[in-house]
Amino acid sequence: xxxxxxxxxxxxxxxxxxxxxxxxxxxxxxxxxxxxxxxxxxxxxxxxxxxxxxxxxxxxxxxxxxxxxxxxxxxxxxxxxxxxxxxxxxxxxxxxxxxxxxxxxxxxxxxxxxxxxxxxxxxxxxxxxxxxxxxxxxxxxxxxxxxxxxxxxxxxxxxxxxxxxxxxxxxxxxxxxxxxxxxxxxxxxxxxxxxxxxxxxxxxxxxxxxxxxxxxxxxxxxxxxxxxxxxxxxxxxxxxxxxxxxxxxxxxxxxxxxxxxxxxxxxxxxxxxxxxxxxxxxxxxxxxxxxxxxxxxxxxxxxxxxxxxxxxxxxx
Amino acid sequence: xxxxxxxxxxxxxxxxxxxxxxxxxxxxxxxxxxxxxxxxxxxxxxxxxxxxxxxxxxxxxxxxxxxxxxxxxxxxxxxxxxxxxxxxxxxxxxxxxxxxxxxxxxxxxxxxxxxxxxxxxxxxxxxxxxxxxxxxxxxxxxxxxxxxxxxxxxxxxxxxxxxxxxxxxxxxxxxxxxxxxxxxxxxxxxxxxxxxxxxxxxxxxxxxxxxxxxxxxxxxxxxxxxxxxxxxxxxxxxxxxxxxxxxxxxxxxxxxxxxxxxxxxxxxxxxx
Numbered sequence: 001x002x003x004x005x006x007x008x009x010x011x012x013x014x015x016x017x018x019x020x021x022x023x024x025x026x027x028x029x030x031x032x033x034x035x036x037x038x039x040x041x042x043x044x045x046x047x048x049x050x051x052x053x054x055x056x057x058x059x060x061x062x063x064x065x066x067x068x069x070x071x072x073x074x075x076x077x078x079x080x081x082x083x084x085x086x087x088x089x090x091x092x093x094x095x096x097x098x099x100x101x102x103x104x105x106x107x108x109x110x111x112x113x114x115x116x117x118x119x120x121x122x123x124x125x126x127x128x129x130x131x132x133x134x135x136x137x138x139x140x141x142x143x144x145x146x147x148x149x150x151x152x153x154x155x156x157x158x159x160x161x162x163x164x165x166x167x168x169x170x171x172x173x174x175x176x177x178x179x180x181x182x183x184x185x186x187x188x189x190x191x192x193x194x195x196x197x198x199x200x201x202x203x204x205x206x207x208x209x210x211x212x213x214x215x216x217x218x219x220x221x222x223x224x225x226x227x228x229x230x231x232x233x234x235x236x237x238x239x240x241x242x243x244x245x246x247x248x249x250x251x252x253x254x255x256x257x258x259x260x261x262x263x264x265x266x267x268x269x270x271x272x273x274x275x276x277x278x279x280x281x282x283x284x285x286x287x288x289x290x291x292x293x294x295x296x297x298x299x300x301x302x303x304x305x306x307x308x309x310x311x312x313x314x315x316x
Numbered sequence: 317x318x319x320x321x322x323x324x325x326x327x328x329x330x331x332x333x334x335x336x337x338x339x340x341x342x343x344x345x346x347x348x349x350x351x352x353x354x355x356x357x358x359x360x361x362x363x364x365x366x367x368x369x370x371x372x373x374x375x376x377x378x379x380x381x382x383x384x385x386x387x388x389x390x391x392x393x394x395x396x397x398x399x400x401x402x403x404x405x406x407x408x409x410x411x412x413x414x415x416x417x418x419x420x421x422x423x424x425x426x427x428x429x430x431x432x433x434x435x436x437x438x439x440x441x442x443x444x445x446x447x448x449x450x451x452x453x454x455x456x457x458x459x460x461x462x463x464x465x466x467x468x469x470x471x472x473x474x475x476x477x478x479x480x481x482x483x484x485x486x487x488x489x490x491x492x493x494x495x496x497x498x499x500x501x502x503x504x505x506x507x508x509x510x511x512x513x514x515x516x517x518x519x520x521x522x523x524x525x526x527x528x529x530x531x532x533x534x535x536x537x538x539x540x541x542x543x544x545x546x547x548x549x550x551x552x553x554x555x556x557x558x559x560x561x562x563x564x565x566x567x568x569x570x571x572x573x574x575x576x577x578x579x580x581x582x583x584x585x586x587x588x
Binding site: 019141248285291293 | 424425427428430431432433434435436437439440442443444516520521523524527528530543546547550551554557558560561564565566568569572573
């Protein structure tokens with residue numbers, strides 16, 4: 001088990017290094033260097049040269065990468081040119097919005113999808129199955145940012161129950177902040193819930209035909225107990241995998257939804273950085289999100305090892 | 317034929333997709349009004365009050381914009397998926413023929429590419445080469461490569477273990493020839509199904525990119541930018557936010573249903 005985790009951890013570190021090198025190389029390969037992007041086309045050659053030197057762009061790629069990587073390992077992601085502050089601090093500040101948003105969204109999607117998927121499997125081809133099928137077909141197809149707009153129309157414009165956007169900050173009280181995140185989280189959760197419902201349904205269907213569930217039933221357990229105590233826990237593995245795989249889409253959704261609701265999260269930071277051509281921030285945010293996806297997948301892999309004892313025994 | 321008729325998912329998906337494609341093609345020759353024609357006197361008119369689906373803040377005909385949007389969205393997505401599927405399949409079958417260290421390296425590379433959502437790579441590309449259709453296509457296509465590489469590798473690996481492939485190896489056929497005569501024809505169904513499903517995802521991503529201003533530049537109407545423009549008029553003109561979103565949802569749902577239906581039809585073994 002320890003060797004297995006160590007091996008995965010080594011893989012994780014290599015992947016993280018490679019992804020950072022790749023993004024660094026792509027940024028270098030693209031036409032126009034960060035200095036000219038920041039200064040625009042009207043800058044004089046002297047100003048450009050000065051900024052290039054200031055940013056260390058006159059150094060060879062490998063040296064720049066090494067210097068940057070050294071900085072990252074010490075928590076230094078460089079300086080934002082528009083905000084004039086360290087990027088690490090900017091991202092950390094914005095995470096106070098993005099992490100709770102993603103967390104509430106994942107929680108919501110699980111709360112919706114698992115009961116719905118389980119009931120759909122239990123009443124296969126019944127009404128519940130049709131409802132769940134319809135729900136997942138529709139929710140997978142709707143863009144999260146559109147759901148956000150619809151929620152704003154309904155709950156802010158028509159009913160006036162919820163704020164249409166913005167974030168008061170956690171300092172203004174938990175409820176106010178939570179309320180500001182609720183609609184965006186619902187918008188973000190819906191497409192995820194559709195995918196999870198589908199996976200839960202087919203996983204439970206598969207497990208329900210296994211011998212151990214039949215044994216549970218035959219020793220006199222009620223259908224519900226057999227389902228929830230024996231079938232569902234064993235069906236969770238593909239559900240957890242799907243949660244991990246969906247993480248990329250969750251992040252993409254968050255970038256859009258944060259922009260719809262004007263939330264000062266990391267996604268909105270990336271968008272503002274793009275508008276202001278703040279390439280250092282752009283690069284760091286992309287790297288940060290990519291690293292997050294990779295670490296998430298690593299954690300899912302670990303969860304796999306914990307949930308499924310068969311994987312612990314054999315070396316994969 | 318009877319097996320086709322017994323699958324409502326496939327039929328509904330097919331009808332929606334055909335409708336979408338027809339609307340997109342028709343928009344190249346005809347739209348009720350020019351989608352860029354501004355009539356300020358008729359601005360923000362509700363559906364049926366002026367034109368079939370009303371007008372936007374500049375008095376442009378929403379129905380015409382949606383029609384042209386269908387073409388823009390579909391053609392961008394189709395190009396992106398075509399590039400991604402071709403490259404991804406090439407990588408997948410190549411790796412399946414090579415196995416060993418190549419497989420480890422390529423699959424690791426796929427993990428890395430898959431870790432960057434297309435929205436973010438489009439933003440990164442947009443910062444340097446400017447946003448536009450080209451950026452959107454590249455960003456979506458790059459994300460599709462690992463999807464198809466993984467799929468074809470898995471499928472091709474299975475075919476490589478079949479007896480007829482072993483026989484072909486025994487007869488001295490080289491790996492390239494086997495890939496073209498045995499592997500590709502046997503995994504083509506799975507690729508077709510995946511193309512259909514990924515097209516839906518590409519439409520969603522393209523809409524997201526356009527929404528952020530990273531898609532086709534104005535005045536070309538796209539569903540995503542129509543939604544972005546509608547944000548300012550959620551109160552007075554909610555239909556501006558409803559209709560393009562509905563178009564995206566219906567298009568994606570149609571393609572997903574078609575993909576699911578095709579999978580059932582083409583691969584009867586996998587019907588869970």
